[in-house]
Amino acid sequence: MGNIFGRKRRPTRVTEQDRAILQLKQQRDKLKQYQKKITLQLEKERLLAKQLLKDGKKEKALLLLKKKRYQDQLLDKTENQISNLERMVQDIEFAQIEMKVIEGLKVGNECLKKMHEVMSIEEVERIMDETQDAIEYQRQIDDMLAGSLTQEDEDAVLAELEAITQGEEVELPEVPTESLPEVPEEEPEPEPEPERERAKKQPEREMLAA
Amino acid sequence: MSFEWPWQYNFPPFFTLQPNVDTRQKQLAAWCSLTLSYCRHRKLYTLDVMEAQESPVFNNKKIERKLSVEAIQVVFEELRKKGNLEWMDKNKTRCLIMWRRPEEWGKLIYQWVSRNGMVNSVFTLYELSNGDDTEGEEFHGLEEWMLLRSLQALQTEGKAEIITMDDGKGVKFF
Numbered sequence: 001m002g003n004i005f006g007r008k009r010r011p012t013r014v015t016e017q018d019r020a021i022l023q024l025k026q027q028r029d030k031l032k033q034y035q036k037k038i039t040l041q042l043e044k045e046r047l048l049a050k051q052l053l054k055d056g057k058k059e060k061a062l063l064l065l066k067k068k069r070y071q072d073q074l075l076d077k078t079e080n081q082i083s084n085l086e087r088m089v090q091d092i093e094f095a096q097i098e099m100k101v102i103e104g105l106k107v108g109n110e111c112l113k114k115m116h117e118v119m120s121i122e123e124v125e126r127i128m129d130e131t132q133d134a135i136e137y138q139r140q141i142d143d144m145l146a147g148s149l150t151q152e153d154e155d156a157v158l159a160e161l162e163a164i165t166q167g168e169e170v171e172l173p174e175v176p177t178e179s180l181p182e183v184p185e186e187e188p189e190p191e192p193e194p195e196r197e198r199a200k201k202q203p204e205r206e207m208l209a210a
Numbered sequence: 211m212s213f214e215w216p217w218q219y220n221f222p223p224f225f226t227l228q229p230n231v232d233t234r235q236k237q238l239a240a241w242c243s244l245t246l247s248y249c250r251h252r253k254l255y256t257l258d259v260m261e262a263q264e265s266p267v268f269n270n271k272k273i274e275r276k277l278s279v280e281a282i283q284v285v286f287e288e289l290r291k292k293g294n295l296e297w298m299d300k301n302k303t304r305c306l307i308m309w310r311r312p313e314e315w316g317k318l319i320y321q322w323v324s325r326n327g328m329v330n331s332v333f334t335l336y337e338l339s340n341g342d343d344t345e346g347e348e349f350h351g352l353e354e355w356m357l358l359r360s361l362q363a364l365q366t367e368g369k370a371e372i373i374t375m376d377d378g379k380g381v382k383f384f
Contacts, residue, residue: 014373014382021332022373022380029336029378093331 017096021089028085035078038071045071213251216244225275227284241277241285246294250309255353258304259283306355315360319349320369323383332373332382335361 045068052061143150218224218240228234248267249257262268262282269276277285286305289295293311298304319338323329326343337343339357344350349357361381364370373380 013371013384018332018382019373019375022334022375025332025334025337025380026375026378029334033336 015096017092021092024085024089024092028082028089031078031082031085035075035082038075038078042068042071042075213248216240219244219270220273222273222275225270225277225281227281238285238288242289242292242294245285245289246307246309249307253351255307255356256298256304257286257307259286260303308356312356312359312363315349315352315356316364316367316369318347319357319360320364320383322347322349329383332380334378334380336378338381 045064049061049064049068052058052064218237224237224240228237245267249255259279259282263276263279268282283302286295286302289307290297290305294308296306296308298306322344323331335354335357339350339352339354349360352360358372358379361370361372364383365372368384370381370383373382
């Protein structure tokens with residue numbers, strides 16, 4: 001399956017830049033071959049010059065050395081050109097990488113944009129509001145289920161407490177004289193508050209009913 | 211590193227094709243493996259039947275035995291059947307010898323490419339087989355036809371793409 005798709009995708013995988021790089025590299029290869037040729041020639045000529053000197057043909061040897069010198073310069077130039085070409089190749093390769101980076105950033109940007117479209121500010125506000133409402137609603141339900149008192153009830157309870165404390169002394173039970181039995185440490189302390197409240201609420205309800 | 215000859219190499223009857231079918235089969239198999247390992251050792255990619263007769267593989271000067279041209283043809287034909295050899299001409303005088311299959315070469319090249327972080331790069335064929343970077347790699351000095359085949363093998367796997375330009379070919383790895 002990969003093959004079928006691979007074949008279709010193929011023409012797009014080699015870009016213009018790749019071709020340019022290849023061309024540069026081919027040029028470089030040619031220069032390298034040329035370099036090799038000259039280096040070999042130089043070596044040969046050096047030996048030949050030595051031979052000529054031995055044979056006493058100084059003139060010829062000198063001529064040969066001149067030629068060698070010239071080729072040496074050529075070699076230097078070739079070296080420079082090769083490094084030029086290689087730098088060019090590297091520049092292109094790096095530019096390609098940069099292009100890919102930008103492409104990646106573009107895709108990321110687009111993706112972000114799309115996601116932002118889905119999450120508009122108004123939408124978020126609406127959702128947050130709704131959530132707040134839902135929390136409120138839930139709280140009301142909790143209150144109802146727990147049977148806790150509304151503000152009104154609370155006020156009424158306070159008022160009643162006032163009335164009672166002003167009217168009469170609250171009768172307190174006698175303090176027990178015997179020592180308390182040992183209490184296991186973990187037992188939570190009893191909360192007297194809600195009980196008292198409930199007790200106070202009872203008469204109020206009765207009063208309301210009457 | 212010198213080449214290690216198999217024991218048969220110093221066994222004179224080895225240089226004459228055996229009439230018995232079973233023996234002959236074994237003999238041919240031994241010849242095939244000897245030929246391949248010798249070519250691998252010497253890094254030979256093409257063989258000439260006439261020249262082959264003079265090469266040490268088919269010509270053991272020590273025991274003064276050599277394989278006849280006909281027998282060499284038989285061995286080569288056997289190698290062709292196994293997919294290790296291809297004739298370059300109709301007269302069957304020259305052949306390409308593949309002691310490593312193109313897929314294996316391709317794998318080696320691709321390993322080198324990915325090891326050096328050069329996936330997604332473009333190479334010239336010259337660079338791969340003769341460049342300074344590949345010096346010391348097994349595929350250094352690989353003949354172009356073989357290199358091309360291994361790259362084609364990689365291409366069918368989708369790991370490379372051969373680029374053809376006016377003057378020469380290149381390849382991009384993926």
